[in-house]
Amino acid sequence: MASGMQEKQYTPSLLSFFIYNPTFGPREGEEEKKILFYHPSDVEKNEKIRNVGLCEAIVQFTRTFCPTKPAKSLHTQKNRQFFFEPEENFWMVMVVRNPMIEKPNKDGKPPTVEYQEEEMLLFNGTFSRAMQAGGVELLMQKLEKFFYRYLQTLHLQSCDLLDVFGGISFFPLDKMTYLKIQSFVNRVEESLSLIKYTAFLYNDQLIWSGLEQDDMRILYKYLTTSLFPRHSEPELAGRDSPMRPEVAGNLLHYGRFLTGPTNLKDPEAKFRFPKIFVSAEDGYEELHLIVYKVHSLVCFLIASVELTREFCEQLDSLVGPQLTLLASDICEQFTINRRISGPEKEPHFKFIYFNHMNLAEKSTIHMRKTASVCLTSVHPDLMKILGDINCDFARVDEDEEIIVKAMTDYWVVGKKSDQRELYVILNQKNANLIEVNEEVKRLCATQFNNIFFLD
């Protein structure tokens, strides 16, 4: 065990990340032109060119085996490379150093590359769009700006199964409150015609999304791992703190903007909101993201045009009071739910659930997930087993069940039924296979009796 601890010092880490387009420098001597972005940037030019060339060669070579499905990753003794072609001829490559343990850590990486691309897409539109707008120069600037920050938020060592799923945690809510929210959303969208979509989160859990699922998935990740953590500081600072600017003179409600102006009363306030690109019938549409928050209830509204002070004031006066009411309704539900679920005693099992159909995820393993740290209550080795089971599930379409007895006396059970996956970690040292099976059945009967989950 002691030696194992030593080995684990080599956690997976990002060695390099680069984006290139082979068509930009097809001739010899022009190879550098292919490279649109390279991290880390202080690598010597020739090494950059060499690495890009190598990737190009691998992709070309493997293409001969399967022209429609190019290689996704290459695993070597020291590292693993991931290849992703988000748009034609644009390649994103990520090189990750393997942890120094026998088994490669399979979880997390391939989807992460795609998220980057998607989030990039969300905030910047497509590569070719940027090309059209300002040529390669602009594209490179944009890439630099985006990935410089994004790669800092990437914490490969704490990636686990949840990052593979990229799911959405939904907030449980009763029908009536849900309908009230519907009513609110419809009224807001009716009276503020600039608002195209609305979505709702409570406690970082999604309640309602007017956006399509794919867009919501990326936005959700951005909000929960990037935007919200950045804004949690002022909240914690408390009511009387000068960091809560809007409370003074606005006793009617507790709403405030997380994007755009921090203080509406400020004559110097800027009314600039982040631009996002969401899928539309004809490609992508460019929209503005307004994130508005009351207590733990976050409502984000997505408008189609540039916004003015008048609009923000109107929105604040319309949405603020109603949202304050809704927030207290939902908060009440929240406490009721907590009371029903009982005192938080440690159950003898922990689970992760994911549904591919609605991206719903649920975990009793993760205590708190933030951008930088992912606090899990189980040993990383067990998390790795989950990742391995997930990889096995991905290979076949059929329903499957895998039961693993881990080294540390834990039982790990993976079940796949239709589009749903369930991973259970049981701490029953002396249990046999049948008992474990029974235990999982019981868990399904109590936790998942309202869905069709075959056992």
Next chain:
Amino acid sequence: MAEEHYLELSENPVQFEHASSVNNVFFDEANKQVFAVRSGGATGVVVKGPDDKSSVAFRMDDKGEVKCIKFSIGNKILAVQRTSKSVVFPDKRSLKLLKSQSINVNWYQYCPETAVILLSTTVQGNILQPFAFRNGTMSKMSKFEIELPVVPKPAKLSLSERDIAMATIYGQLYVMYLKHHSRTANSPSAEVVLYHLSREGSCKKSHVLKLNTTGKFALNIVDNLVVVHHQTRLCPEHPPAPVLLLHRPLVFPAGPAAVPSQPPVPCQLYSSSWSVFQPDIIISASEGYLWYLQVKLPPTVNLLQDKGKLMDFLLRRRECKMVILSVCSQSAYLTAGSLPVVATVFDKLNQVYKDYLEAEQSYTQAMESGPSRGSAAQKRPVRTQAVIDQSDMYTHVLSSFTERKGVSHKFIIAVLMEYIRSLNQFQITVQHYLYELVIKTLVQHNLFYMLHQFLQYHVLSDSKPLACLLLSLESTYPPAHQLSLDMLKRLSTANDEIIEVLLSKQQVLGALRFIRSVGGHDNASARKFLDAAQQTGDQMLFYTVFRSFQQRNQRLRGSPAFNPGEHCEEHVAHFKQLFGEQALMKPSTV
């Protein structure tokens, strides 16, 4: 719009011989009968009631001019008054004085519906003394004073019986006082003052209806609305132009209403010889007609711009259903910018709907528990037209609304969700056809993710029809399959359907596992499963399923063989062909 009348006279008036020198006409408010007395009764008395059945014709001796003539209830006793101090009953009967009160009376009014008599006392006549007749006894209620516009000096009779009327409005007895405008007093126009006469006996001034005009008035109560007739001379050179004036509706409980009157509406049938009786009768003695006054609701919808108030008004009218539904589906109302109004209207309708459902439910419960002691005589609640249920809304408003051109789908969905929200708020079980309408609309506009979320939060409640609808969506939206199965599972009465779904998807093992988990394996149709397994072409699957049923047979009947009734001969043959006779499970082997 100004041409439209809010009021009309009944289509089939009661006809009688018009008043003339040889024919006297009398009206009895209690029985609503018109008496046409020819030549003092010698050549015939024709009595016409509110309906044809109550018509009576007879003759009586002419013993002088008849001053008043009435039947008792049920036409049993006829009373004729020929002089001011005597009443004759043609049948010889004895009459007994039960109770007497000694009061100076100027005049009286009697309300047959509530059996309350109102006496005008004192010199000015404005102290009114009501008496109630109940179960053969007469009880004195507390007297009250009518405020006169001017107090005459010296005192003289100032309150005329023509200006007082009694009427029941929303089940409550009111004394209506027509307070004329007076030049001396500071009252610019006439008004109707309502005094509420409660059962406890007290009388309070409750409402003042400002008429904003002067002239001659008459009052009626139609469908719980106070109707003020107004006769005025518009041009001196023309004959009197009668007009009908509908006062702004009195909506209870709205507090004293001081509202401007509506523009007068000319009515061709209006004649200066009309007499008005309570609550809603107009008689033209010279023409020989008795009409009932009726409210014509459709034109009234333009009276109130506030749709919430309009609903309050309409929901209290007798013939309101179609008018309310037409207001709901009116394009002017169901257009953008009006969601809060839509919500208010739905809530008002559903409040009435819910009240009815509750009354109905408590009635059913009372009936089921049997005629117990106490309130044995609970009446079945009457379903008035104001009860607008989901099927009414679906048929007359929502289904056509979802197909309306030029309305954004966002708004259509918002309206549907608002209706469902309102039903839920009143804890009314939503019918599945409303959900189907929502689903249909969402699917039409490719809003599958929205649909998915609604189902995820059980906003669209589970039902077999809904689950089947979802199944049918699978080809356009694959997750509908999962949603449907989940729903069937939750229903817990749809296990057969789940099996069918799984088998149709060739998920034979899944179906088998499911039926075992719900304990239905013993009664399952082996043939159905073996058919499905055979169709997959997967030999190992067929083997597994076949074996599973053989084991079941062994367990149930002590033999692995299939019963002839199960019709599995074909599958046994198939099994033998694939795996050979020796692969069949033998009874002895287990």
